[in-house]
Amino acid sequence: MRGTLSLAGLLLALLPLDVLACATCSLREPESAVRSALLVVGLMLTPFLVVGVGLWAVRRAGREDGA
Known part of the structure; x- marks a missing residue:
């Protein structure tokens, strides 16, 4: 169980914060x-x-x- 939590934490740490923003906040x-x-x-x-x-x-x- 602990390995699963650390893996999930690692994935969330690598996730860009723009993904979590609302659509209107991330328009460019x-x-x-x-x-x-x-x-x-x-x-x-x-x-x-x-x-x-x-x-x-x-x-x-x-x-x-070959050499």
Whole structure:
């Protein structure tokens, strides 16, 4: 039981306070079109970056084992 309470406390500590605010308190200006486009492009390219870094790490590890 104590482990569950400490886990719940940890999750609440990591939760941003904006989530607990009411909807009218957390309103903000909409993002600019350029910033939104950059965000979408970045999100689309992220999987390729992750795969690329993984392939690089595998090739590097293979090179170090063979040397």
